[in-house]
Amino acid sequence: MTEEEHPPQADEERHEFSADADSLWRLTLAPATWALHFVLCYATISLACARGLFPVGAARFWLLGLTVLALLVIGRQGYKALKQWNVLDTGALSHPDGRAEDRHRFLGHAALLIAVISTIGTVFTSFPLLLLEGCR
């Protein structure tokens, strides 16, 4: 809908693009997923190699499964962020204005980009799982 048809009203703006304090935290969800994946990889390999709790081969297998899971979670965040950004409808690549809608789209855009970086980070983390065997 365009503004001419339906000028935004303060109340509606408040509702549709409402600012919940969570939206800053939501920026950190994708990288937090990367971090959790990373820590689990590191901890599992340490437990397998230093403590010998389970064989390293099995650990690699399960961790690759975990990588797929992490990528799905990040992908979901990215998709939600893409919808929030709403670039396909608005065509606006940047959000330098002072309306609630700008802030809303901006947070979507930033969250999307962070999801991209988190994806790259997670994929990189999976390289050693694919390329290296054993504990040496």
Add this chain to the structure above:
Amino acid sequence: MIFRRPAPPVRPEPDGPYPPTDEMLSTPVPKDEQAAQTKRLRAVWDPPTGWRYWSAVNNTEVGKWYSLTAFFFMLCAGLLALLIRLQLAVPENELLPADRFNQLFTMHGSAMMFLFAVPMFEAVSILLLPGLLGARDMPFPRLSAFGYWCFLIGGVFVLGSILFDAAPRAGWFMYPPLATEDEGPGSDIWLLGLSFIEVASIAAAVELIVGALKCRPPGMRVNLMPLYSWYVLVVGGMILFAFPPLIAGDFLFELERSFDWPFFDPTRGGDPMLWQHLFWIFGHPEVYIIFLPSIAIVAMIIPTVARRPIIGYSWIVLSAVGTGFLSFGLWVHHMYTTGLPGLSLGFFSAASEAVVIPTGVQLFAFLATLIAGRIRMILPMLWIAGALAIFTMGGLTGIMLALAPFDFQVHDTYFVVAHLHYTLFGGMVFPVIAGIYYFYPFITKKQLSVRLGRWAFWLIFTGFNITFLPMHLTGLLGMPRRVFTYPEGLGWEAPNLISTCGAFVVAAGFAVFVWDLIRPKASQPQIERNPWKAGTLEWTHDVPEEAWGMRSIPHITSRYPLWDDPKLLERVDSGRFYLPDAPEGRRETLVTSVIDAEPIMVQRVNTPTWLTHLAAAFTGGAFIFPTFHLYIPAIISGTLAVATILYWLWSSTARPPEADTKDAGLGLRLPTYVSGPDSTGWSAMWITMLGDATAFASLVFGFFFYWTSQPDFPPSGAEHAALGFVALAALGFMVSWALTLAARGLNRRGQESAARGALICGPIATAGGLVALVYAVLPLGPTTHVYPALLWAFAIWISAHGAVGLIMQLYCLAGSLFGKLTPRYDADLWNVSLFWHFFLISALVACALLGPVARVL
């Protein structure tokens, strides 16, 4: 009914039109009223004069002292570097003895990192942030001042030790067992002196985060924040997660140094690797803690130079947040050669490479802004060009070093020395100097000399490359770092001699720069108001200088208000925006909401005081006396510090105001007192406790680290902590937590006597818990093995926090008895219950580890 429950007090909400309309903003303010307002504001905000000047707490003054002190420490550390280079100029040089040389490089690294790089970020941010955000001051000015005086005392103590030949000498990362076994006070000076400064750093980080989140001008939603404050937010968050592991490490390390508890001693079950992990979990994010704020300065200068808004604002925000996260996945790349499994190295190699991407995004966003803009070359831009040339070089060698096999070859050699200086000069020193040239007019209302600036640039730039470019070669030729001399005939002579010559060229450049900074400029006319034609709020500053920060706090609707709103300056000056007056004679600033910056309240900020100096001196004593094993004076000093801080809090924080609301201007009435999540104090407590929880988590990590790395942990047949006492302790803390929450609820409902009762029983339960906890570990011998030592460490950590919790409960009790804490004005109790939430979680985790978990593992 006889006991009628009093109605809960009414909590006022913001009331009045918001956002302001253009019509409201166009209403003129009469000239004589303007003059009266100006006079009152000036009376309230002017810093004291004469010798009382040093009791000032204005962010402009504290920020100035802070940055000058950090800069001075940098020059000292630079002098140490010159001595190092002199010694290494020729092979088998006998200029300096080995021991002195080892002190020099240890202090050079430690001072540059802890006394310059991190404090400089804090100093610059304290100086600039309120200006960028159109705030009057930081939310807790006395905290900034306290942080500064701590930094000064700690810095002089640590750096001064080199004059007495007693400086630490085990390298700036203090690897045990070398550092634990070192005789003399050197290691203790490092541990205690720098811990003291780290605590001050965390205090500053808390304040900066709260400042960036809650002290923005109305209307400045998160998508309009100056990029600098995004960086402040990210870097503040990183400090909260990076410094606490080091503090936890320092805690264990000092327990080993003072009481021989064998945390890092392999003969008694300890493991020196734990320190390396804790140190680098701090150490690598630290590099980005240094780098990001400097990039933030560049992000402020680039749009001014390109005369257009930044391109890729969201991209830069993404880079800052992304770098902040990824930088915590790099720490093991300082430990590639410690024999960890190849797979583990692989993960860290991957993260080290991934962090290149957000870093690259920032550089390319700057580049894109420049190519899409109309560039106007100004002197700061020259320094940024130099920074780019140097930093990209350091970044590219960083990509090489991140590959574990290549690092095996050049780790701990001069190649790494070259790499780290390229990243730090390019990523920190050059951008900061660019920032000094750029913001100098903002700070002093004078200009630095362009001619001298060019001289300084070319001297430092060429000198830097002459010094450090050959070091890549020296390292590839096999020269390890930290050698006090080297034999002839290995081909190291020429590059070392060249490096030494270069170092003196750098020194000459700094001499020119320092001269430019300090030369008298009284005859120079004051600058025009916005000399670079920038678009951000700080350039609304008053010339000649006024201490009030902003004449009135504007409503913001764009990223570059000075470019987009031609009427802004005139309206700010004539006091048409918020808080144009100080009728009550109090210092005030606006607190706004986190996401959309809607006005929440008028925050009263504090005035000049000597309490901060006293508190800093006593806190310093508590850290410095143990260096010389003077534990009694340390305890006395610590007690005095606590007493001083309590008096400071009592006398000047969360005092009931004279009226519930006040007119903030433009018809908006705002509360003057807010408790709970909307208040700045509550946010500060939350953030502090997040850092504290990280330190505690590091201890827990230590527990599981020993369990993973040692075949026998806990040792079979070892004596455990007494289960009954552990359970009793947990019970005591739970009861006390419940009582604290009950007191908050009761007080809010007006049942003050019942609340007081809860606040009397609470401390008793806390004390019971503490005694039980001590009894649980008392029979264990902490010097015999790392396991009992770690249990003791947990007990000490929890006891110390429990004692703080107990003092807080008593503080609230006293507040309630003496009318500082009432059903309406209950911020203290909110903050204390928040502390107790965190404390209860850590206490229960510790009790679980001490009791059941240790028995099951």
Add this chain to the structure above:
Amino acid sequence: MSPGGADADALKLLFVVMLAGAGILWLIVNGLFYWFSRRRPAAFSERSARKVVVFGGVIAPTLLVGGALVWGLSLLPDQRAPGDGLRIAVTGEQWWWRVEYWPKGAKEPIVSANEIRLPADRRTEFVLTSDRVIHSFWIPALGGKMDMFPGRETRMSLEPHTPGTYRGQCAEFCGASHAWMAFEAVVMPPQDFDDWLAAEQEGAAPPQSAAARRGLGVFEREGCGACHTIRGTEAIGLVGPDLTHVGSRQSIGAGRLGRSLDDMVRWITHTDELKPDVRMPAFPQLGDTEQRDLAHYLKELK
């Protein structure tokens, strides 16, 4: 930078390729910057400037860095491959190296110090540890380094191919004389190495010359045997380096001095000056002849 082993070769290739890549990237980034800030061509549109960010900031680095990562990871297993049979256990001491050769199937090690000999074209495994503080074992020309921890064993392996003498050095700061903790690594053709190892296993030859015989007397009188071992004599101390074949080593004092008689004399009489805080006391009280006799004796321990 002149590699003498397979591991160092691989690293050199990696380095050269990355150096070239880094050089090109550096020129591109800084060239662009210079071009736009100095030459000031017409401003780009915002849309094309955004493309610079996407391509230069994300796509290009992801591909380049990802490629480098895969290459680096693929090199990692070789650097840590198990050895072909010979194991050498090295203990870092302050500030010298205790060396034990464990040929395949050996029950007892062959003990030496401050010099490491390796067979060419074989992969030799190193088992590393330390007595008190952390050291790091490194022969730059042959490959990477590995830290040595007290109370913990770390492993690495090397496959040198070019016979010759290379310098090794402690790479982790380990106290006052870190700078003087070096050693010689001698790579020999496999046959020569086996012969050398057999000779190294033997005890010390009794002194031949008169000076050396007098030197043995000085050695015994001054109590050197309390710290040093010379197999086949009464000297069985374990505090300092094994001296059974010290005369055949390429350097003395853990790479501190050359192998001449004068060097030996200087070492005995000026130990602390040559190596600050070293645990061995200097023996300046010995007369000129006694110093030389002792040196003769040690030089004859081939």
